[in-house]
Amino acid sequence: xxxxxxxxxxxxxxxxGHTFGSITDKISGVVLTKHQPLAWFIVVSIGLMIMGMLGxxxxxxxxxGTGIWGVNIPIGWGFAIINFVWWIGIGHAGTLISAIxxxxxxxxxTSINRFAEGMTIFAxxxxxxxxxxxxxRPWLAAYWLFPxxxxxxxxxxxxxxxxxxxxxxxxxxxxxLLFWYVGLIPDLATLRDKAQHRFLKVTxxxxxxxxRGSARHWQRYEHIYLLLAGLSxxxxxxxxxxxxxxxxxxxxxxxxxxxxxxxxxxxxxYAGFAMxxxxxxxxxxxYGLEDFITMxxxxxxxxxxxxxxxxxxxxxxSEAFFGYYSxxxxxxxxxxxxxxxxxxxxxxxxxxxxxxxxxWLWFKRVRTSTLGLFLVAxxxxxxxxxxxxxxxxxxxxxxxxPSSWGMYYPTVWDWATFVGTLGLFVTLFxxxxxxxxxxxxxxxxxxxxxxxxxxxxxx
Amino acid sequence: xxAAPVTPAAVYGLLAEFDTPDALVAAAKRVYAEGYRRIxxxxxxxxxxxxxxxxxxDRRLSAIVLAGGLAGLLTGVGLQEWVHQIAYPVxxxxxxxxxxxxxxxxxxxxxxxxxxxxxxxGMIVLNGLPMxxxxxxxxxxxxxxxxxKFFLLIESIDPNFDRRRTLEFLxxxxxxxxxxxxx
Numbered sequence: 001x002x003x004x005x006x007x008x009x010x011x012x013x014x015x016x017g018h019t020f021g022s023i024t025d026k027i028s029g030v031v032l033t034k035h036q037p038l039a040w041f042i043v044v045s046i047g048l049m050i051m052g053m054l055g056x057x058x059x060x061x062x063x064x065g066t067g068i069w070g071v072n073i074p075i076g077w078g079f080a081i082i083n084f085v086w087w088i089g090i091g092h093a094g095t096l097i098s099a100i101x102x103x104x105x106x107x108x109x110t111s112i113n114r115f116a117e118g119m120t121i122f123a124x125x126x127x128x129x130x131x132x133x134x135x136x137r138p139w140l141a142a143y144w145l146f147p148x149x150x151x152x153x154x155x156x157x158x159x160x161x162x163x164x165x166x167x168x169x170x171x172x173x174x175x176x177l178l179f180w181y182v183g184l185i186p187d188l189a190t191l192r193d194k195a196q197h198r199f200l201k202v203t204x205x206x207x208x209x210x211x212r213g214s215a216r217h218w219q220r221y222e223h224i225y226l227l228l229a230g231l232s233x234x235x236x237x238x239x240x241x242x243x244x245x246x247x248x249x250x251x252x253x254x255x256x257x258x259x260x261x262x263x264x265x266x267x268x269x270y271a272g273f274a275m276x277x278x279x280x281x282x283x284x285x286x287y288g289l290e291d292f293i294t295m296x297x298x299x300x301x302x303x304x305x306x307x308x309x310x311x312x313x314x315x316x317x318s319e320a321f322f323g324y325y326s327x328x329x330x331x332x333x334x335x336x337x338x339x340x341x342x343x344x345x346x347x348x349x350x351x352x353x354x355x356x357x358x359x360w361l362w363f364k365r366v367r368t369s370t371l372g373l374f375l376v377a378x379x380x381x382x383x384x385x386x387x388x389x390x391x392x393x394x395x396x397x398x399x400x401x402p403s404s405w406g407m408y409y410p411t412v413w414d415w416a417t418f419v420g421t422l423g424l425f426v427t428l429f430x431x432x433x434x435x436x437x438x439x440x441x442x443x444x445x446x447x448x449x450x451x452x453x454x455x456x457x458x459x
Numbered sequence: 460x461x462a463a464p465v466t467p468a469a470v471y472g473l474l475a476e477f478d479t480p481d482a483l484v485a486a487a488k489r490v491y492a493e494g495y496r497r498i499x500x501x502x503x504x505x506x507x508x509x510x511x512x513x514x515x516x517d518r519r520l521s522a523i524v525l526a527g528g529l530a531g532l533l534t535g536v537g538l539q540e541w542v543h544q545i546a547y548p549v550x551x552x553x554x555x556x557x558x559x560x561x562x563x564x565x566x567x568x569x570x571x572x573x574x575x576x577x578x579x580x581g582m583i584v585l586n587g588l589p590m591x592x593x594x595x596x597x598x599x600x601x602x603x604x605x606x607x608k609f610f611l612l613i614e615s616i617d618p619n620f621d622r623r624r625t626l627e628f629l630x631x632x633x634x635x636x637x638x639x640x641x642x
Contacts, residue, residue, distance in 0.1 A: 021606055155543075158539045159554065186504075211605075213503060216510065235571045442503060453480050453506060
């Protein structure tokens with residue numbers, strides 16, 4: 001081991017020795033090459049196979065209806081909402097990294113914001129699939145959800161949190177896509193200028209809109225990039241708040257809690273950072289990007305995961321306290337049933353995954369070990385999915401009257417749809433890694449010391 | 460360079476190339492001080508000092524984004540009030556038709572959506588994009604502007620532009636290379 005450094009200055013965000021040119025060549029080289037690591041082919045092949053399963057599951061759903069799923073009264077909300085909330089939460093880390101950390105002037109976001117934003121977009125696509133198909137007749141959903149003058153002269157119910165959700169998620173998707181695309185424009189120009197093949201030159205050229213790096217353009221660009229970050233910040237907080245309203249506005253014990261919005265937002269960021277780590281650790285290794293996504297980046301993400309995990313832990317505590325302190329029979333029964341009822345193993349696995357496991361991140365040895373971080377992140381991914389399962393299912397399966405009690409057993413089609421979206425996500429993500437620069441090239445150029453204008457007159 | 464007078468249309472301008480942002484900004488300040496106004500710089504990443512040096516600061520986008528946000532706000536309020544009070548009034552749990560607190564989330568989302576669209580479209584339109592063709596692309600070395608080089612352009616329509624004098628002036632600014640830009 002190295003002796004302890006003389007100062008406590010943080011490690012550099014980009015390994016020394018890089019120039020504007022070397023950064024450009026390294027990141028664009030991942031895209032502008034005929035060669036990909038073997039792992040890319042393996043992951044995309046598996047992803048495509050699992051996507052095929054998704055196709056079968058959705059086709060069968062459209063043919064037969066939601067009867068093929070395990071949902072029934074009293075558990076009318078099953079995998080569709082669980083997976084929706086899980087996926088949309090994962091997306092939140094991307095916006096946190098790209099917008100909130102930009103406003104907080106956290107330079108370390110620069111290496112990871114592009115692919116975290118990509119992750120956001122693909123996660124929101126996977127999330128959006130579930131509300132779309134959960135009726136089994138998605139073509140009917142148009143007039144329930146979107147305000148357009150239809151032939152029946154009826155309009156959506158804007159007092160319903162489900163409609164708020166439609167607006168929140170579609171706005172979130174649109175703004176995330178805009179933010180991502182705007183960030184890509186200068187890099188698309190780089191790819192246009194570097195590509196050898198005419199087809200690539202034209203394609204990247206069209207997407208780059210003729211960007212030429214003019215100072216006048218850069219000024220307006222930076223202006224709106226900051227404004228978009230400012231707009232995305234309240235947006236991302238509002239999205240999971242609205243998602244939590246889907247539950248909290250109802251009177252079901254276990255859902256009707258004021259802690260829900262902050263607790264959901266923290267959980268979303270927690271799940272999202274775990275997913276960023278899950279993706280970043282293998283990808284930086286396969287593509288040799290350790291110079292740009294350094295140990296310091298991974299360690300910082302580990303710290304954010306730990307903090308948000310503690311907030312989520314506070315949420316669980318306050319739920320339990322709420323059940324006790326409410327002196328309400330149903331609230332008290334709900335939390336006791338959650339801990340000791342038929343789904344007790346789900347609850348305690350969740351506590352193990354989300355509260356106990358991340359405590360390893362207190363140790364610097366774990367935070368600076370890619371294997372340690374990866375394992376913790378995988379456990380958190382599972383834990384956050386279990387959290388949604390516990391919130392949805394254990395709150396519903398014991399209705400107010402014992403005659404209405406029931407159990408929820410997901411069917412093979414539930415699992416096929418859920419696992420299928422994992423395939424969709426992985427495939428889309430790796431196609432993105434193949435075709436677009438996964439690290440923002442122009443922002444990385446600003447990270448090296450030569451990019452700073454010293455102010456001295458150079459003549 | 461011959462001293463023969465040329466018509467301004469013969470070239471689009473002169474493009475000087477620099478190796479560092481420092482050299483670019485220093486040169487841009489000199490060019491601006493010399494009285495040139497039809498100038499621009501090109502760099503592979505945003506350099507705040509560069510647009511300050513050429514005297515450019517466009518603040519219109521703030522107003523455009525605000526206008527977009529207000530339009531979204533009014534759309535949200537108007538849509539929901541119209542739907543629930545005029546087009547399709549339904550009594551839900553005895554709530555008043557104008558139950559405005561429940562209209563806040565959708566109004567908020569539409570405000571953000573319209574403001575963001577205004578920001579991106581405003582940037583694209585004010586920047587004159589998409590513009591697949593621009594004379595600077597005729598300079599072969601300009602593909603380095605998206606990689607590692609820094610360029611300064613003086614357009615020939617600048618009243619101070621004189622092909623010979625401007626070239627001499629740019630040579631004095633430590634440019635590593637100077638090219639004529641064909642229109």
